[in-house]
Amino acid sequence: MLIDVTRVKKYNAAWNHVISIDGTPVAITKSANRANEVVAYLMGQQADLNDGTFIKQLDKHKNSHGRIEND
Secondary structure (H helix, E strand, O other): EEEEEEEEEEEEEEEEEEEEEOOOOEEOOHHHHHHHHHHHHOOOOOOOOOOOOHHHHHHHHHHHOOOOOOO
């Protein structure tokens, strides 16, 4: 499972971070800190995510892709 964080421009001056697994977008965050928390959670580390629905969605992707590969 390859996890990638890409910074993309939104409309005017705003930027978002798109977290993708194997090229498929999984989540969009506004801050780099939140993106790092999501990546840590996907890698199985301790992360402070306080959104139950968001965690359930991440678990679906986390469990379906299996093992993590670091490039």
